[in-house]
Amino acid sequence: MADLSTLKRLEAHPRIAEWQYPPSPLMQDFLQKVLSGFDFPGYEVRIHVIEIDGGIVGFISHTHWRQGAFYLVTCGWSLLPECWGQGIMSRSLRQLFDSFFADQVDYVFADYFHGNHRCQRLLQKLGFAPHVIPWLERCRKLWATRHLVWLHRMYLDRARWLELRGQKSSAQEKG
Numbered sequence: 800m801a802d803l804s805t806l807k808r809l810e811a812h813p814r815i816a817e818w819q820y821p822p823s824p825l826m827q828d829f830l831q832k833v834l835s836g837f838d839f840p841g842y843e844v845r846i847h848v849i850e851i852d853g854g855i856v857g858f859i860s861h862t863h864w865r866q867g868a869f870y871l872v873t874c875g876w877s878l879l880p881e882c883w884g885q886g887i888m889s890r891s892l893r894q895l896f897d898s899f900f901a902d903q904v905d906y907v908f909a910d911y912f913h914g915n916h917r918c919q920r921l922l923q924k925l926g927f928a929p930h931v932i933p934w935l936e937r938c939r940k941l942w943a944t945r946h947l948v949w950l951h952r953m954y955l956d957r958a959r960w961l962e963l964r965g966q967k968s969s970a971q972e973k974g
């Protein structure tokens with residue numbers, strides 16, 4: 800079970816912190832509300848923790864909302880550096896995306912800071928493609944976070960996910 804101090808400890812790791820917005824009281828308050836199951840009007844925000852031997856080594860946050868007829872999810876994630884390079888995050892994300900798309904999600908989005916090649920590669924391997932970020936949203940984020948960084952956004956749609964998963968299972972059957 801995640802608590803705020805565990806998530807703060809993870810996010811404070813220098814190799815994770817360089818790719819996240821700086822901690823702010825607003826963000827702490829938001830995380831605390833998420834952890835206590837608070838309902839944000841129009842949004843469902845959840846945190847999925849990754850545990851190894853009973854210890855929390857990472858987490859994936861996901862926000863679900865609807866835009867017109869579309870069911871959308873935005874995700875962010877972090878993993879302790881000692882666990883990188885073992886496929887832990889890609890396996891966790893695949894499981895989560897299977898459940899999202901089985902649950903009729905249309906699109907999953909993820910943002911990352913310019914220069915975060917590890918995250919970019921992870922997204923590409925999962926089948927994500929580049930998406931635009933409107934200028935108004937860029938300006939709002941800049942104002943809210945006071946953090947001057949160039950953000951990239953990628954997206955994954957259900958058809959692409961099912962196609963990739965189908966290819967993987969038919970390759971497994973053959974192999």
Ligand SMILES: CC(C)(COP(=O)(O)OP(=O)(O)OC[C@H]1O[C@@H](n2cnc3c(N)ncnc32)[C@H](O)[C@@H]1OP(=O)(O)O)[C@@H](O)C(=O)NCCC(=O)NCCS
Pocket residue numbers: 814815818874875876877878879882883884885886887888889890910911912915917918920921
């Ligand atoms: C982004 C982040 C989660 C990626 O972690 P990661 O461990 O590199 O990601 P993966 O789970 O995809 O692991 C990939 C590597 O594990 C290796 N691996 C080992 N066994 C594997 C397996 N069974 N399956 C898949 N990969 C495996 C692969 O060689 C792969 O390396 P490659 O991409 O060079 O082929 C991590 O770098 C992180 O927490 N960064 C800081 C925070 C951050 O950037 N968050 C994202 C912004 S929201």
